[in-house]
Structures are given as structure tokens and as C-alpha cells.
Amino acid sequence: MRYHPLTTTDRAAMLGKIGARDIDALFRDVPKSAVVPLSAFDLPDTKGEIEVERIMSRMASRNASAGSVPFFCGAGAYRHHVPSAVDHLIQRSEFLTSYTPYQPEIAQGTLQYLFEFQTQVALLTGMEVANASLYDGSTATAEAVLMAQRLTRRPKAILSGGLHPHYAETVETVAALSGKVVRAPVTPGSAEDIAAMIDGETACVVVQSPDVFGLIRDIETVAAAAHAKGALLIAVVTEAMSFGLLESPGAQGADIVAAEGQSIGNGLNFGGPYVGLFATREKFIRQMPGRLTGETVDADGRRGFVLTLSTREQHIRRDKATSNICTNSGLCCLAFTIHLSLLGEEGLTRMARFNHARASALAERLGAVRGVSLVTESFFNEFTVRLSKPAASVVDALAERGIIGGVPASRLMPHEKSARDLLIVAATETNTDEDCEAFAKALAEVLA
Amino acid sequence: MTMNKQGRPTAPGTVEDNELPTISGDRGLDHEEGLIFELGRAGMTGVDVPEVQMSETRLGGRRRKGPIGLPGLSEPEVVRHYVRLSRMNYAIDSGLYPLGSCTMKHNPRLNEKMARLPGFGDIHPLQPQQTVQGAFALISELMRWLTTLTGMPAVAMSPKAGAHGELCGLLAIRAAIEARGEKRPRILVPESAHGTNPATAAFAGFTVDEVPATKSGHVDADALEAKLGPDVCAIMLTNPNTCGLFEPRIIEMADAVHRAGAYFYCDGANFNAIAGRVRPGDLGIDAMHINLHKTFSTPHGGGGPGAGPVVLSERLAPYAPLPLLMHDGNEFRMIEHADEASGGAKPFGRMCAFHGQMGMFTRALAYMLSHGRDGVRQASEDAVLSANYVLASLKDVMSAPFGEGPCMHEALFDDSFLEGTGVTTLDFAKAMIDEGYHPMTMYFPLVVHGAMLIEPTESESKESLDRFIHVLRTMALEAKDKRTARFEGAPRLSPRRRLDETAAARNPILRWRPKDDARQAAE
Numbered sequence: 001m002r003y004h005p006l007t008t009t010d011r012a013a014m015l016g017k018i019g020a021r022d023i024d025a026l027f028r029d030v031p032k033s034a035v036v037p038l039s040a041f042d043l044p045d046t047k048g049e050i051e052v053e054r055i056m057s058r059m060a061s062r063n064a065s066a067g068s069v070p071f072f073c074g075a076g077a078y079r080h081h082v083p084s085a086v087d088h089l090i091q092r093s094e095f096l097t098s099y100t101p102y103q104p105e106i107a108q109g110t111l112q113y114l115f116e117f118q119t120q121v122a123l124l125t126g127m128e129v130a131n132a133s134l135y136d137g138s139t140a141t142a143e144a145v146l147m148a149q150r151l152t153r154r155p156k157a158i159l160s161g162g163l164h165p166h167y168a169e170t171v172e173t174v175a176a177l178s179g180k181v182v183r184a185p186v187t188p189g190s191a192e193d194i195a196a197m198i199d200g201e202t203a204c205v206v207v208q209s210p211d212v213f214g215l216i217r218d219i220e221t222v223a224a225a226a227h228a229k230g231a232l233l234i235a236v237v238t239e240a241m242s243f244g245l246l247e248s249p250g251a252q253g254a255d256i257v258a259a260e261g262q263s264i265g266n267g268l269n270f271g272g273p274y275v276g277l278f279a280t281r282e283k284f285i286r287q288m289p290g291r292l293t294g295e296t297v298d299a300d301g302r303r304g305f306v307l308t309l310s311t312r313e314q315h316i317r318r319d320k321a322t323s324n325i326c327t328n329s330g331l332c333c334l335a336f337t338i339h340l341s342l343l344g345e346e347g348l349t350r351m352a353r354f355n356h357a358r359a360s361a362l363a364e365r366l367g368a369v370r371g372v373s374l375v376t377e378s379f380f381n382e383f384t385v386r387l388s389k390p391a392a393s394v395v396d397a398l399a400e401r402g403i404i405g406g407v408p409a410s411r412l413m414p415h416e417k418s419a420r421d422l423l424i425v426a427a428t429e430t431n432t433d434e435d436c437e438a439f440a441k442a443l444a445e446v447l448a
Numbered sequence: 449m450t451m452n453k454q455g456r457p458t459a460p461g462t463v464e465d466n467e468l469p470t471i472s473g474d475r476g477l478d479h480e481e482g483l484i485f486e487l488g489r490a491g492m493t494g495v496d497v498p499e500v501q502m503s504e505t506r507l508g509g510r511r512r513k514g515p516i517g518l519p520g521l522s523e524p525e526v527v528r529h530y531v532r533l534s535r536m537n538y539a540i541d542s543g544l545y546p547l548g549s550c551t552m553k554h555n556p557r558l559n560e561k562m563a564r565l566p567g568f569g570d571i572h573p574l575q576p577q578q579t580v581q582g583a584f585a586l587i588s589e590l591m592r593w594l595t596t597l598t599g600m601p602a603v604a605m606s607p608k609a610g611a612h613g614e615l616c617g618l619l620a621i622r623a624a625i626e627a628r629g630e631k632r633p634r635i636l637v638p639e640s641a642h643g644t645n646p647a648t649a650a651f652a653g654f655t656v657d658e659v660p661a662t663k664s665g666h667v668d669a670d671a672l673e674a675k676l677g678p679d680v681c682a683i684m685l686t687n688p689n690t691c692g693l694f695e696p697r698i699i700e701m702a703d704a705v706h707r708a709g710a711y712f713y714c715d716g717a718n719f720n721a722i723a724g725r726v727r728p729g730d731l732g733i734d735a736m737h738i739n740l741h742k743t744f745s746t747p748h749g750g751g752g753p754g755a756g757p758v759v760l761s762e763r764l765a766p767y768a769p770l771p772l773l774m775h776d777g778n779e780f781r782m783i784e785h786a787d788e789a790s791g792g793a794k795p796f797g798r799m800c801a802f803h804g805q806m807g808m809f810t811r812a813l814a815y816m817l818s819h820g821r822d823g824v825r826q827a828s829e830d831a832v833l834s835a836n837y838v839l840a841s842l843k844d845v846m847s848a849p850f851g852e853g854p855c856m857h858e859a860l861f862d863d864s865f866l867e868g869t870g871v872t873t874l875d876f877a878k879a880m881i882d883e884g885y886h887p888m889t890m891y892f893p894l895v896v897h898g899a900m901l902i903e904p905t906e907s908e909s910k911e912s913l914d915r916f917i918h919v920l921r922t923m924a925l926e927a928k929d930k931r932t933a934r935f936e937g938a939p940r941l942s943p944r945r946r947l948d949e950t951a952a953a954r955n956p957i958l959r960w961r962p963k964d965d966a967r968q969a970a971e
Contacts, residue, residue: 002818003906006834018854023832027694030722034727034731046819056810059585061567064579096749099545116484116485119485124516128959166800174652209510216510251513269568269806270573270802270803298948315892318646319650327610327752331752342521344494345520348516353502
């Protein structure tokens with residue numbers, strides 16, 4: 001097998017040194033009843049590269065890749081152009097095949113980019129500090145809720161109806177164990193009256209903006225209402241490109257920001273791996289989950305970076321840790337930070353404007369189709385339209401015409417009757433005028 | 449000095465002082481590199497984007513007012529920055545990575561290539577299901593490998609890493625217990641466990657009770673049995689354990705746990721020792737996560753991303769979280785809501801958005817198809833053989849607390865061989881850096897003093913192992929001989945020497961700030 005360097009001769013010599021008769025002797029602690037022959041595994045035998053490529057390429061070819069069709073899906077995962085340099089750099093062996101930087105003397109590369117990543121995330125979100133990433137936006141949101149429960153010693157989390165339903169379900173899975181999770185009603189295209197739901201046992205209010213329908217929310221007013229009752233405001237962002245054009249959550253009074261960073265540097269990958277961004281106020285850092293990189297000096301007085309405040313973490317504190325997280329999204333952070341470094345202030349702003357302009361034009365074009373009305377008056381690069389037919393069947397009909405025309409809201413919230421005819425549509429810099437025109441024409445046909 | 453006709457020296461001269469400081473601060477191929485924020489300038493960008501004039505926006509009055517503060521750099525500057533940073537990292541591609549419990553094995557590039565096929569890398573988790581049947585087929589095939597290798601009937605694919613898998617397993621167990629109308633608040637965790645085990649148990653709302661280890665490095669099965677009771681929900685045990693030993697009484701322990709009405713969670717971090725030889729399902733395990741980034745070689749990437757699918761026993765399978773992959777005889781369907789589930793499924797909830805770490809699934813399946821069942825078994829055997837070879841070759845000069853028997857895929861040493869030398873485990877490990885090696889796992893497991901845990905994996909040639917053994921033997925003998933110069937303040941030859949972690953924690957600087965802001969913050 002091409003990945004195994006030991007030869008039969010090597011193995012015999014090594015067994016000799018060990019003083020073992022054969023390999024089975026090394027497994028002597030395994031109960032006899034649990035030893036199985038190779039034939040017990042109904043699986044194929046070893047294959048060369050060419051065969052593996054053939055098998056997997058065949059599987060891949062059965063999928064309609066986003067780049068091969070006019071493509072308009074968002075709802076928490078966005079197709080953006082990732083510059084070639086990003087993927088090339090993250091595949092450098094020293095990044096790709098290194099471990100968690102627990103030995104800082106020989107991991108300064110990883111530690112420095114994580115420090116830069118933390119700074120970039122803090123700047124984008126308008127917060128004081130950020131960690132070195134969590135798994136993704138949904139788990140970051142769940143961690144934010146748990147952190148708010150710890151900080152306030154209150155049990156209740158109130159989730160906006162505009163929070164991505166997968167995120168809400170993820171929060172419920174963990175935060176309902178020791179606390180309470182309340183979901184506000186779903187109000188497509190408008191804001192629910194969440195302030196009225198806040199009471200003395202509320203730990204936090206979770207508001208996503210742009211929300212799952214694409215609507216830009218007023219976080220500032222909700223934050224003020226939460227703070228007035230001693231609760232924290234958690235802002236959720238699923239489209240990181242929006243930071244380039246929208247006022248930051250920090251500027252609007254958010255106490256914790258949980259965001260999905262996939263849009264910057266990372267491909268769609270069918271939903272993962274992505275990168276969870278997590279930022280907060282400096283005074284809360286000792287309750288933060290996840291790894292943190294800090295600046296220090298080495299024995300020669302040179303600047304260097306280390307993982308720090310580890311006493312929050314599982315490998316030191318065990319059952320008293322702030323979270324059980326260990327593995328994070330290191331390489332996805334790297335892709336994020338390289339892409340953002342390439343964009344810079346100028347590039348990010350332009351890219352965000354370009355996205356908004358593209359979505360605005362598409363909204364206008366689709367709005368002109370008979371049977372389509374725009375539900376979200378304000379949006380960044382994603383909006384929702386109401387159709388004259390159930391959106392799920394429309395999306396299927398569009399797929400038959402070779403167009404992936406967005407995400408039907410009913411896929412995310414099948415029990416929400418008001419969502420049945422809603423279609424969530426995203427447009428980015430990857431969509432051409434021709435794509436948009438083809439989409440509008442096909443939609444007109446399907447709705448006719 | 450010999451010179452040619454043009455006056456160019458043709459032979460190297462003698463170096464008189466190689467400690468002469470350089471003018472640039474760089475030293476040959478070792479470049480110092482500033483932060484990206486110290487390199488850039490306003491107005492520059494490395495991505496050409498058309499400028500759009502926006503007279504009117506639909507931003508609801510929430511347009512950003514001030515600048516973000518990001519630097520601007522051209523593409524060559526960005527590329528050079530990250531290439532220079534990369535050169536300050538150790539990596540499995542450049543050297544042996546003997547980190548116990550971490551399984552730093554070779555990462556085949558075929559896997560990277562497969563993950564980047566547009567049919568896998570460029571598909572959206574919510575595009576119509578009929579347009580991603582190949583992706584479902586891939587997940588289904590990976591599920592078949594995982595359930596077959598573990599001898600377990602079901603697997604939950606969405607957990608994003610090992611600790612997330614632990615949480616998934618405990619939540620399934622909790623749901624099963626609640627379905628019986630019971631409440632069991634306590635979880636038993638051996639003291640040799642990974643930190644994530646007690647952290648996950650606490651995270652899931654349980655109290656943690658420690659089970660001691662025996663003198664031979666195994667879980668004390670009698671103590672375990674004595675602690676079992678109607679309030680015990682589960683035991684979380686690592687097998688092979690973190691001392692590198694297979695638990696010989698594991699089936700007996702599993703039976704006792706089940707008799708008490710509790711469940712048996714296994715931490716699968718050490719699956720690389722037994723994959724293809726032993727099926728966890730045959731040991732009485734109810735749930736076990738599999739770190740695809742360890743056993744199945746998806747790269748560690750400097751700390752992630754990982755993937756932690758959880759195999760489940762018959763009794764726990766109905767509680768697996770959403771989404772659930774089904775095949776209706778015609779095509780695959782991803783069940784995303786509880787009431788669409790059939791066949792008695794009672795999912796406990798959702799672990800995360802979408803369907804899990806697809807990018808890791810493609811890599812892991814490429815690894816599995818390449819290895820085949822015979823290759824997977826050979827990998828485990830070679831990993832165990834290599835660890836035993838290291839143990840046998842070092843135990844006379846280092847101290848192996850459980851050195852009499854065979855170990856599994858990792859060899860454990862303690863610091864008693866360093867007693868009286870003034871050299872600590874930390875010094876010893878850091879001195880390895882100067883020898884070109886990444887240190888082994890240190891001070892873990894907690895059950896032995898000054899632990900050093902070495903996992904060579906199956907990826908090393910015998911020549912590589914022999915060289916590693918030679919270096920460690922020489923170091924151990926020097927230390928015992930009180931020749932401690934190479935240990936004092938080691939490492940000396942790495943991009944940085946030991947870093948002041950105390951200062952970093954006392955005065956946390958967690959981000960760069962512009963000079964003016966930094967001064968203000970200090971005041």
C-alpha cells in the first residue's frame with residue numbers, strides 16, 4: 001500500500017527487537033471473542049489512485065455544481081469567488097499538515113495568522129475581542145447563548161423569528177438542557193416585537209441581521225431594550241460579506257457576535273467545513289469559549305504568539321471548562337484571513353457594494369415577473385419574494401430547467417404556513433447578467 | 449582564498465563568527481515577518497472588483513458610516529506574507545510528529561484533490577435534493593465504511609469534531625434514558641480520560657464522577673462497578689486508553705454498565721490502533737465518535753477543521769440527531785425535520801446547521817477507498833508495531849511505567865528517568881525541537897508523573913524510527929549523565945525560543961491595535 005513505508009523485512013526486524021512472535025502477540029490484551037478476521041468486514045480491498053479518482057469523480061458528476069448553472073442559493077451558505085492564491089496558500093504543507101499550535105516555538109506561522117484573524121474578526125464585527133474560531137455560525141450561536149446564561153446567571157434565551165431555523169434548532173439542542181429557549185414568531189419581511197418578550201429572567205436576545213429572509217434588522221433598538229432589562233444582545237450574521245457595507249453589530253450595541261465566516265475564503269462544500277466567528281467585549285473574555293491567541297515575547301525578547309487563557313479550556317479545566325470544544329476551524333480561518341487580506345478595506349467594500357447592486361438589480365427584475373412580489377424591503381445580497389405558487393414546487397420546476405433558483409422557505413420551516421410561497425434568493429458577484437435574465441425568464445414560465 | 453579569473457571565490461571560506469547579527473534581522477532563509485496590519489496601506493487591494501456607483505441603496509438606513517480599519521495589500525505582498533509565516537511551522541510533511549493521542553499520520557494529496565472536485569466542493573447544502581444525489585451517495589458509502597469497521601448499526605454524521613461527537617453521543621443517551629421515564633444525572637469518567645470527556649459531560653448538564661486507574665494503567669473495573677447505580681447515565685471510556693493500553697476487561701465493564709441500566713460511551717480518538725482488527729460493537733459499546741481527522745487522515749490544518757461522526761448501537765440509533773439520510777429504494781433523501789422521519793426515529797435535535805463536514809467526508813472516503821479493508825488493518829498493525837518498537841528501543845534508558853506488556857499505538861513514558869538530573873519533561877521535549885522533531889504529548893495522561901506520550905503512527909519508515917530512537921536515546925543518556933546543556937532553555941534553534949505564557953495570560957493582548965489606540969488602551 002503506497003502510504004505504508006514499512007517492508008516485510010522491516011516488520012520482522014521490529015518484531016524481533018520487541019521480542020514478539022508475530023503481530024497478534026501485540027494485540028494480546030484484546031479479548032479473544034473480539035478478534036475478527038479480515039473477512040468479517042464486507043468492504044473492498046486496496047485501490048490505486050486512478051481507481052479512487054474514477055469512483056469519486058463518478059459520484060461527483062451526479063451533482064449539479066453551483067458553477068455549472070445559474071445559481072441563487074443562500075440561506076446561510078453563499079457562493080463567492082475565492083481568489084486562486086487562497087487555495088494555493090492553504091495547501092502549503094506547513095499549514096495543511098500541522099497540528100494545533102501547542103508548541104509555540106515551532107508554530108508561529110499558525111499562531112500569527114490566528115492573531116491576525118482575531119483582529120480582523122474584531123474589526124469587522126465592531127467588537128473588542130474575537131477568538132480563534134468555532135466550528136461554524138450555528139454552533140457559535142449556541143455557544144454565545146450558553147455564555148450569556150453563564151454571564152447573567154439567568155436561564156432564558158429569546159430567539160428572533162428571523163434567526164436561521166437550523167441555528168435556532170442548534171441553540172435549542174444545547175441551551176435547553178439547563179436553561180430555557182423561547183422562539184419569537186416568524187414575521188417574514190418585518191421585525192417581530194421582541195422587546196416585549198424580554199423579562200427579568202432573560203439572559204439574552206438573539207437577533208440575526210440580515211435575517212434568514214435577508215431583511216436588515218435594527219439591532220440597536222433591541223439591544224437597548226435588552227440592556228434595560230439586564231439582558232445581553234447576541235447578534236448573528238450568516239453572510240460575512242455584509243460586514244463590508246453594513247453597520248457593524250458592535251456599533252449597534254451587541255454584546256456577543258456569532259457569525260458564519262464561510263463567505264470569505266471558503267467554498268460551499270455542501271455545508272461544511274465552515275468557520276464560526278465569535279467576538280465579544282473585553283470584559284467577558286474569561287467566559288469565552290474556544291482558543292485564544294495572544295501576543296507575548298520569547299526568551300530573547302522577540303515578539304511571538306501563544307495560545308492563552310487556556311484555563312478556560314477543557315484540556316486544563318476539564319469539567320469546569322467554558323466549553324468542551326477542542327478542534328476548531330483552523331484551516332478555514334486561514335482561508336478567511338488570506339481572502340480578507342487580499343480584499344483589504346477597499347476590496348471588501350467594493351465587493352460588498354457589488355453584491356448589493358447585483359441583488360438589487362435581481363430583485364427588481366424578478367419583481368417585474370407576474371406572480372412575484374418582493375417581501376423584504378431592505379436587504380444586502382439576499383431577499384425573499386412571495387410567489388403565486390408554492391415555492392418548493394417552483395424550485396423543482398426551475399431545477400428541471402437547469403436553474404438553481406434559491407431556497408424555498410418551507411424547506412427550513414415546513415410548519416410555517418405563511419412561508420409556503422416564499423422563496424429566499426441570493427445574488428453575489430458570481431452571478432452574471434445572463435444568469436439573472438435566465439432566472440427571471442424561467443421563473444415567468446414556471447409561474448405562468 | 450582560491451579565485452577564478454574573474455575574481456569569484458571558488459571555495460567556501462572559513463566562517464569566523466556565525467553569530468554576527470544581520471543588518472536585515474532576517475537570517476538566510478529564516479525571515480522575520482510583521483503583522484499584516486503593519487504591512488499594508490490604504491487604497492491598495494489584491495482583488496480587482498468593478499466599482500459600482502450606488503446612488504440609492506436598499507440597506508434600510510444601516511449603511512456603515514466609518515472605515516473598518518483593514519490594511520490594503522497587493523497579491524504578491526499577501527502571498528509572500530503567508531508563505532513566510534508558513535515557514536515558521538512544523539508539519540507532518542516535514543518531519544515525524546510523535547504526538548500521542550493525536551494520530552498525526554500522512555495526509556495523502558489525492559484526498560485534497562477529491563474534495564475539490566466541483567461536484568463536491570461547489571455544491572450548496574440547500575440546493576434541491578435531486579441535484580445532489582452523488583453527494584448523498586458519498587455520505588452513504590462513508591456511513592457503510594464506518595458502521596462496518598465498527599460493527600455498529602447506525603452512525604450520526606453531523607458532529608463537527610471529536611468533542612462535538614461526544615456531545616452528540618451523550619445527548620442520544622440522555623434521550624434514551626428520558627424515553628424510559630428516568631433521570632440519571634451522573635457520568636463516570638476515568639481519571640486518564642481526555643479533557644473533552646468531563647468537559648462534554650458537564651456541558652450536557654451531567655455531574656462528573658472520576659474512576660481511578662489501577663497500577664497497571666487500566667481503568668479500575670472493580671471501582672467502576674462499585675460506582676454504578678440507578679443515578680448513573682453512562683460511562684465515557686477511551687479504548688485503547690490514554691496510557692496506550694487496551695482495556696482487557698472492557699467486555700466485563702460493558703456488561704456491568706448495561707446491567708446497571710446505563711450506557712457505554714467510547715472515546716474513539718485511539719481507533720487507529722484497532723481499525724480493521726477489532727469492532728467496537730463487539731465490545732458492548734453503545735456510542736463512539738470517530739475523529740476523521742485522526743484515524744482517517746483528514747488533515748489537522750493547524751487545529752481544524754475536523755469531523756466527528758458517532759456510531760450508535762441498536763438501542764441508541766432511534767435518537768440520532770437530524771438530519772437523517774434515507775434511501776427510499778429509488779433515490780436518497782435527507783430528512784431535515786423530525787416529523788418527516790419514519791421507522792421509529794425520534795431524533796433528539798440538531799447538532800449544527802446543514803449536514804456536517806462534507807469536505808472531510810470526501811477526504812476520509814478517499815483514504816478508505818485507497819486503503820481498502822486490508823490497508824486499514826495494515827495501518828493499525830503498523831501503528832501498533834511502530835509504537836512497540838519505540839517502546840522496546842527506549843525503555844532501558846527512559847522510564848516506561850507500563851513497559852512490560854505490549855502497548856497499542858502509543859508508548860507512554862514518565863519522568864522518573866530524569867529524577868535528580870534537573871531536567872524536566874518540558875526541557876526534554878523542548879530539546880527535541882532543536883533536533884528537528886516536534887515534541888511528544890507532554891504531561892498527559894494525568895495518571896503518571898511528567899508523562900511523555902509517543903505515537904509514531906504507521907507513516908514512518910524504519911529508518912525514520914531508528915533515527916528518532918537514536919536521538920531520544922542519546923538525549924536520555926546525556927540527561928542521566930548530568931550533561932544538561934542542551935536542555936537548559938531549549939529550544940535554541942527554532943524560529944522562537946520559549947515564550948512567556950505567564951505574561952500573555954496576565955496581560956492578554958488578543959488583537960493588533962493601531963499605535964494611537966494601543967497607547968490609549970495602555971493608559
